[in-house]
Amino acid sequence: MISRTPPALLELAVQSLLRDQALAIPxxxxxxxxxxxxxxxxxxxxxxxxxxxxxxxxxxxxxxxxxxxxxxxxxxxxxxxxxxxxxxxxxxxxxxxxxxxxxxxxxxxxxxxxxxxxxxxxxxLPEVRGKRLREKxxxxxxAQQPLRVFIDVSLKDGTLDECQTYVLLWALQRKDSLHLCCHTLNIFTKSIHIMRKVLETLDLSCIQVVEVHCGWELCTLAAFAPYLGQMRNLRKLLLSHIHVSVSEDLEEESLITQFTSQLLNLNRLQELSMDAPNCLEGHLDQVMRSLQSRLHRLALTNCLPSASDLEHLSCWTSTSQLKHLDLRGTKLTNLILKPLRLLLQRVAATLETLDLEECELEDPQLQALLPALSRCTQIKNFVLTGNHFSMDVLKDLLRHTGRLSQLSLELYPAPLESYDAWGAVCPERFSKLCAELMAILRDIRQPKRVFFMCVSCLQCGYQVMYNLGLSPCRCPVPA
Structure with a gap:
């Protein structure tokens, strides 16, 4: 016989009320x-x-x-x-x-x-006191406390879904009685017309996260800037693929100034991510100098910065207390890395994540950064994959960072000696070199998660990896 747990008294009460609406409503x-x-x-x-x-x-x-x-x-x-x-x-x-x-x-x-x-x-106790004050x-x-209505907003090409449209129109007609609030604004449209219609309905001071997930022309960013400047509680801003069209060449300086002038109002910004900001290359110094807040996270990814872009990298007020620095895909090969070295020295006491994946760094650039890296005592995640370092320089790197006891994730590229003359990985040689590097590291500290990554296999596209042992590619083993 199956034993069933009897329904709780609360559940019975709820079901009873729903069965008889005439009784429940009064x-x-x-x-x-x-x-x-x-x-x-x-x-x-x-x-x-x-x-x-x-x-x-x-x-x-x-x-x-x-x-x-x-x-x-x-x-x-x-x-x-x-x-x-x-x-x-x-x-x-x-x-x-x-x-x-x-x-x-x-x-x-x-x-x-x-x-x-x-x-x-x-x-x-404060709630009780507030209640007494309201009674008095x-x-x-x-009457002084408008109702706040919170809603998710994702702006896409075409029309909003029925429910979002209904709420926005309802709120627009009652702007004097309520505040329509949005915590996170995701934008997937290039139409400033669609954005204006929605942004003029929202209480912009409530927005804390703005993520732009599609490529904008610079004029779209400039048109969006006045709304951005009203988001005084913004914590995170993500921009991707901002580019200059042919028709904007003569107005480029003016349009960038329209954007950077609004950044002055973002006093609470903590995270700034710019992915492939083509139109801002050559103007990054102007952007960063416009920020008054101290960022926790800065991501400048997949871009080609000029020397002038990074010249004052260590002097920006916004980068003085960084916890996370992400430069993935930012080409640093031909740049003087003194500003980056000075920045690492400046944030050594706060930096927790450093991502330099696919930055086309080579031995001289890494050697220039080693003294500063050895001071980053709080770093937890360190990514260097996709760069080109010899075995000797990787040994030197591990000795410099060996005493960074907070490290929990380390991703390094395979030594250049792991490849043959045609750029294909030699598994046995790769495994032997990585075992040697791990032995050096274990002599200094107990590593947690350490990975050495090769470039993708030319035949199957799989990335060969070494952790506790070799993870080979997916190519069939010849008989």
């Missing part, structure tokens, strides 16, 4: 607030629009999360919830019992925790 005002989150979850699952509408009007918690409606595309249920809010927003002053401060329409379970935490948490000041204070 009873909502008298329900304990702990019952509201599970009742909401079940009402959404069963698409009880009338109960949902009534719950919104008497919601007893600061946050109401309805992101699942956006995720599932339930426009009709979402419209019912917003209609209920309209009845409350239409009042000139909030009712004394109205607790709702945030409507969260972001997708994903990570945005639902606030509902449950708020339901079970006991009021703290009455509805005047309640």
């Amino acid at each position: 009873a909502l005002e008298d329900l304990p607030r702990e019952l509201f989150p599970p009742l909401l979850t079940e009402a959404l699952a069963q698409r009880h629009s009338e109960i949902l509408k009534a719950m919104v009007q008497v919601w007893p918690l600061p946050c109401l999360s309805l992101g699942s409606l956006m995720e599932r595309g339930h426009l009709d249920i979402l419209a019912s919830a917003l209609d209920a809010l309209d009845l409350l927003l239409a009042q000139k002053a909030r009712l004394r019992g109205w607790k709702l401060q945030v409507l969260d329409l972001r997708e994903g379970p990570q945005h639902h925790c606030g509902v449950w935490c708020a339901a079970t948490a006991r009021p703290s 000041t009455g509805q005047r204070m309640e």
